[in-house]
Amino acid sequence: MDAQTRNVLRNLDRFLQSTYKTAANDAIRENRQALQRIVDYEETDYSYTQDSRQRRERIFQDVWRDEATTFYAMAAIVVAAGLVACKRIKNTNTAILERNYHLTIGSLQHQLGQDGPRWWNFLPRDELQSRIQESAFTKVSFNRLGFNSHKAKQYIMKRLQSQMMQSILANEGVDGLQARIRRLTRSSYYDARRIARTEAMRCANQGSYEAGEQAYREYGIRTRKIWVHTDTAKNPRDDHRAMNGVAAGDDGYFVLPNEERALYPLDPNLSAEQSIHCSCTFYYEVIR
Numbered sequence: 268m269d270a271q272t273r274n275v276l277r278n279l280d281r282f283l284q285s286t287y288k289t290a291a292n293d294a295i296r297e298n299r300q301a302l303q304r305i306v307d308y309e310e311t312d313y314s315y316t317q318d319s320r321q322r323r324e325r326i327f328q329d330v331w332r333d334e335a336t337t338f339y340a341m342a343a344i345v346v347a348a349g350l351v352a353c354k355r356i357k358n359t360n361t362a363i364l365e366r367n368y369h370l371t372i373g374s375l376q377h378q379l380g381q382d383g384p385r386w387w388n389f390l391p392r393d394e395l396q397s398r399i400q401e402s403a404f405t406k407v408s409f410n411r412l413g414f415n416s417h418k419a420k421q422y423i424m425k426r427l428q429s430q431m432m433q434s435i436l437a438n439e440g441v442d443g444l445q446a447r448i449r450r451l452t453r454s455s456y457y458d459a460r461r462i463a464r465t466e467a468m469r470c471a472n473q474g475s476y477e478a479g480e481q482a483y484r485e486y487g488i489r490t491r492k493i494w495v496h497t498d499t500a501k502n503p504r505d506d507h508r509a510m511n512g513v514a515a516g517d518d519g520y521f522v523l524p525n526e527e528r529a530l531y532p533l534d535p536n537l538s539a540e541q542s543i544h545c546s547c548t549f550y551y552e553v554i555r
């Protein structure tokens with residue numbers, strides 16, 4: 268990943284962070300009275316002991332039923348933030364794909380020198396955007412974040428329910444409830460960040476791939492793809508490290524140690540476990 272792409276990702280991350288932070292503040296501010304009502308429920312009980320656990324579970328059930336509209340309103344705020352996040356991630360990814368498409372064409376032109384085509388039919392941004400492929404995993408993630416508002420709401424409600432139950436069982440009071448809402452939006456932010464990073468890497472590689480494919484399709488330029496391992500995660504994959512410097516076969520596919528096949532690192536056809544947090548790339552070597 269080049270410096271400019273890294274910078275774009277840093278800005279995206281800041282945007283996501285502040286979007287979810289605002290959502291947490293809104294959810295708390297707009298439901299302040301409801302949070303107090305929840306605590307009033309809690310105070311009807313005695314201190315939390317093994318014996319009173321059942322009673323507190325009943326309190327939670329009452330709260331969850333009586334404050335249903337409050338919880339829906341909170342979930343709606345988080346889902347709305349998710350939709351904003353999704354749109355921003357997608358726009359950023361289009362820009363990243365386009366940039367890497369151009370970088371790779373530059374690299375091919377450089378390698379070909381005088382032998383290269385005199386002019387290059389650059390694909391426009393719309394065309395590149397229409398080629399963006401999402402993995403099955405990514406589709407689910409985007410839907411959970413906000414693209415499918417029904418699914419997203421269900422997902423957030425489930426998380427909210429578990430946070431509220433824990434807070435009420437532990438008799439945490441208003442501060443605790445607020446902290447739980449912040450925790451919920453923070454974990455949505457982490458989801459968004461993970462998707463943003465994984466998809467940025469995928470789109471960067473797809474951008475290169477589109478350039479290489481076009482070079483062959485339109486100009487008959489033959490190339491070989493070489494895998495580059497750059498996983499910087501705490502636990503880099505040994506199988507991706509083993510791929511470093513490995514060339515794709517004549518059919519254009521890389522074969523991973525677990526036999527999965529990919530046109531490029533983070534190919535949407537790869538399994539989630541071979542994609543998430545992967546930051547491998549590849550480059551084209553012109554065959555003369």
Ligand SMILES: [Zn+2]
Pocket residue numbers: 496497498504507532545546547
């Ligand atoms: Zn990798």
